[in-house]
Amino acid sequence: MKRSIVKILGIAADVLMFVIMLLQMLYVFMGNTLHEILGICFFACLVFHLVLKRKWIKALLTGKLRKAGKAQKLAAVITCLLLGCTAVLMFSSMGVSRTIFPWFKLLGSADLHRYLASAVFGLMAVHGCMYGYVRAKRKKRAAVLTVLAGVACVSFGLFGVPYLNRHFRTVDISYAAAVTGEKAEWKGSEPLVVYFTRVGNTDLEPDVDAVSGASLLLADGELMGSNRLLADMLTDIIGCEAKAVTVTGKKYPSGYGATVSVAIDELRDKARPEIVPIDVSGYENIILVYPLWWGTVPPAVSTFLESNDFTGKTVYLIATQGSYGFGSSTEDVKESAPGARVVEVMSIYCDDIPDSRDTLLDWVKRR
Numbered sequence: 163m164k165r166s167i168v169k170i171l172g173i174a175a176d177v178l179m180f181v182i183m184l185l186q187m188l189y190v191f192m193g194n195t196l197h198e199i200l201g202i203c204f205f206a207c208l209v210f211h212l213v214l215k216r217k218w219i220k221a222l223l224t225g226k227l228r229k230a231g232k233a234q235k236l237a238a239v240i241t242c243l244l245l246g247c248t249a250v251l252m253f254s255s256m257g258v259s260r261t262i263f264p265w266f267k268l269l270g271s272a273d274l275h276r277y278l279a280s281a282v283f284g285l286m287a288v289h290g291c292m293y294g295y296v297r298a299k300r301k302k303r304a305a306v307l308t309v310l311a312g313v314a315c316v317s318f319g320l321f322g323v324p325y326l327n328r329h330f331r332t333v334d335i336s337y338a339a340a341v342t343g344e345k346a347e348w349k350g351s352e353p354l355v356v357y358f359t360r361v362g363n364t365d366l367e368p369d370v371d372a373v374s375g376a377s378l379l380l381a382d383g384e385l386m387g388s389n390r391l392l393a394d395m396l397t398d399i400i401g402c403e404a405k406a407v408t409v410t411g412k413k414y415p416s417g418y419g420a421t422v423s424v425a426i427d428e429l430r431d432k433a434r435p436e437i438v439p440i441d442v443s444g445y446e447n448i449i450l451v452y453p454l455w456w457g458t459v460p461p462a463v464s465t466f467l468e469s470n471d472f473t474g475k476t477v478y479l480i481a482t483q484g485s486y487g488f489g490s491s492t493e494d495v496k497e498s499a500p501g502a503r504v505v506e507v508m509s510i511y512c513d514d515i516p517d518s519r520d521t522l523l524d525w526v527k528r529r
């Protein structure tokens with residue numbers, strides 16, 4: 163093959179590796195299977211890169227690099243460090259793999275995997291820039307760029323990725339401490355709490371990890387939807403009944419990103435997934451607890467609303483979200499439940515859900 167073509171392929175593989183690594187950091191938006199497949203593509207590119215750089219490896223192994231200049235020596239040290247970290251990352255990738263290498267049990271720590279990925283990402287940037295530096299004419303500028311690229315990439319891995327993933331973690335709570343406590347009298351006819359939550363409507367594995375399960379709660383070690391927790395708080399405070407909106411037939415995918423994609427399609431198509439029927443005919447007051455999905459109620463909640471007659475009833479809205487407010491959910495509930503008096507009660511930020519009992523209690527007392 164012509165040298166120029168090999169050179170172009172080499173550069174393409176290097177750029178591809180960097181892009182793949184960046185995408186790998188955005189794991190939560192891609193889901194596990196694609197992450198694992200891209201991981202294999204990354205290591206295939208690496209093998210190709212190493213084959214192209216075989217002369218350099220030979221020079222390193224035979225000690226010829228001893229004659230090289232300071233910058234080249236430093237670049238070689240960075241490269242060796244990068245290779246070492248990447249090798250460990252490869253084993254840790256297999257260790258945390260759930261789809262392609264589930265049988266591989268070594269180095270299965272997700273934290274180790276994440277820290278190694280950040281280190282590799284940063285070292286890749288420095289490695290690339292170092293070789294740019296060796297060839298650069300304006301050394302000072304190249305040195306500053308090299309340091310900046312390394313710091314930016316490591317910082318992105320260490321701080322940017324956790325920030326992007328801030329809602330994508332499981333939170334351990336004590337069920338009794340979160341749910342049980344002071345009671346309050348509900349003035350008027352006893353309400354029915356109706357709630358929707360991902361757990362129960364999603365194909366989640368019982369040992370779902372923090373990354374695939376956005377904003378999931380482990381109540382005494384058991385997976386629990388955060389809106390279910392709010393419903394349980396309300397039933398404990400008021401002493402009323404709660405019913406879950408449960409889809410039948412299909413379930414939502416376990417990955418957060420995948421559910422988000424399905425949800426946007428459903429909302430665009432105005433889908434009304436089939437649900438286990440909930441009869442509200444015996445109630446004047448319904449407390450509806452739901453997560454915002456794309457700024458409105460999940461389609462299954464619309465199914466629930468549209469399959470009942472809410473004329474003369476009051477629907478109290480308790481929304482949960484990863485941003486703020488009710489989005490367009492209030493208007494959408496009014497449209498799906500004509501004849502109902504719809505009252506916005508509170509919108510709770512997802513991280514605040516486990517500590518919301520007092521706020522709910524206060525509302526029941528005040529109303």
Ligand SMILES: Cc1cc2nc3c(=O)[nH]c(=O)nc-3n(C[C@H](O)[C@H](O)[C@H](O)COP(=O)(O)O)c2cc1C
Pocket residue numbers: 329358359360361376377378387388389390418421422423425453454455456457458482483484485486511512
């Ligand atoms: C499909 C989907 C869409 C979402 N859309 C929004 C949104 O538009 N705005 C927002 O603030 N939060 C959004 N969220 C975050 C959820 O509202 C929030 O995490 C909620 O607390 C999840 O409750 P759950 O764990 O009981 O299902 C979305 C979550 C999912 C799964």
